[in-house]
Amino acid sequence: REDLKGLYSALLVPYNEDGSVNEEGLRKIIRHVIDKMELDGLYVGGSTGENFLLDKETKKQIFDIAKDETGDAVKLIAQVGSPNVYEAIELGQYATELGYDAISAVTPFYYKFSFKEVKQYYKDITDAVDNDLIVYSIPVLTGVEIGLDDFGELFELDRVVGVKFTAADFFLLERLRKKFPEHLIFSGFDEMLLPAVVNKVDGAIGSTYNANGPRSKQIFELAKEGKIEEALEIQNVTNDFISAVLENGLYPTLKYILQQETGSEERFYARKPMAQSTDAQLERAQEIYEKYIK
Numbered sequence: 001r002e003d004l005k006g007l008y009s010a011l012l013v014p015y016n017e018d019g020s021v022n023e024e025g026l027r028k029i030i031r032h033v034i035d036k037m038e039l040d041g042l043y044v045g046g047s048t049g050e051n052f053l054l055d056k057e058t059k060k061q062i063f064d065i066a067k068d069e070t071g072d073a074v075k076l077i078a079q080v081g082s083p084n085v086y087e088a089i090e091l092g093q094y095a096t097e098l099g100y101d102a103i104s105a106v107t108p109f110y111y112k113f114s115f116k117e118v119k120q121y122y123k124d125i126t127d128a129v130d131n132d133l134i135v136y137s138i139p140v141l142t143g144v145e146i147g148l149d150d151f152g153e154l155f156e157l158d159r160v161v162g163v164k165f166t167a168a169d170f171f172l173l174e175r176l177r178k179k180f181p182e183h184l185i186f187s188g189f190d191e192m193l194l195p196a197v198v199n200k201v202d203g204a205i206g207s208t209y210n211a212n213g214p215r216s217k218q219i220f221e222l223a224k225e226g227k228i229e230e231a232l233e234i235q236n237v238t239n240d241f242i243s244a245v246l247e248n249g250l251y252p253t254l255k256y257i258l259q260q261e262t263g264s265e266e267r268f269y270a271r272k273p274m275a276q277s278t279d280a281q282l283e284r285a286q287e288i289y290e291k292y293i294k
């Protein structure tokens with residue numbers, strides 16, 4: 001468990017215009033995250049990779065490319081969750097055989113599953129996959145809220161080692177940390193990294209770390225050392241960047257910045273039904289890139 005701590009890229013995946021994976025671009029992003037952002041790991045198959053728009057074979061292809069490009073350089077977590085639990089199990093086994101350090105699974109969504117059903121989903125995955133699992137909780141996208149006692153029940157399952165907590169509920173975060181000191185908690189909102197570290201999370205996983213890695217690492221390290229004023233100054237600049245990115249469109253802006261940073265000629269397209277960036281968005285992305293990243 002200790003080994004998994006740290007800052008992770010929620011890996012962004014560039015697509016070609018026809019929706020296939022831009023493999024060369026993806027490899028370049030991975031190299032950028034490892035060599036230039038110097039993050040501790042990659043979270044592959046998450047929201048930022050537009051994973052929930054993909055078929056199973058494409059998800060496997062992305063797991064393959066990420067492992068092949070990374071080797072053992074940094075930690076790898078495979079997000080395998082899906083309302084189709086059989087697919088989640090197959091992907092979990094697949095990523096484990098590839099050598100992923102852990103798997104993660106989003107809470108099952110779309111139907112209004114009871115907590116009993118949610119717990120059974122995690123039991124089915126962990127019974128069938130020989131790897132540690134991190135629950136991926138992101139109520140803003142799934143609508144699935146998990147309370148303190150329910151987290152306790154999930155943490156009792158063998159191989160459930162922690163949670164990726166993408167929520168702004170700091171009361172719940174503080175309660176979780178106090179009650180489950182042995183479980184891993186990863187913060188999921190980059191704009192709240194500092195308060196999350198103050199609440200003693202073990203790490204963080206985020207989309208903007210792909211581009212804003214150095215500042216994020218500084219916040220993480222300074223906050224752990226208790227240098228809150230210094231960390232806050234960097235969080236303030238970071239949040240100017242994140243506000244601008246969110247206002248212009250999260251994925252279009254990050255895709256544009258990463259295309260520039262990796263020197264890729266081919267445009268990094270979105271996967272349908274996500275819309276492609278407009279000219280105005282690209283122009284604004286260039287301004288944001290120049291102001292905060294270049």
Ligand code: SI3
Binds near residue numbers: 043047208242250
């Ligand atoms: O699975 C993933 O790609 C993530 O880790 C998502 C991550 O938590 C992001 N959340 C969402 C809803 O996109 C954040 O990194 C987020 O983009 C960032 O904090 C800006 O709001």
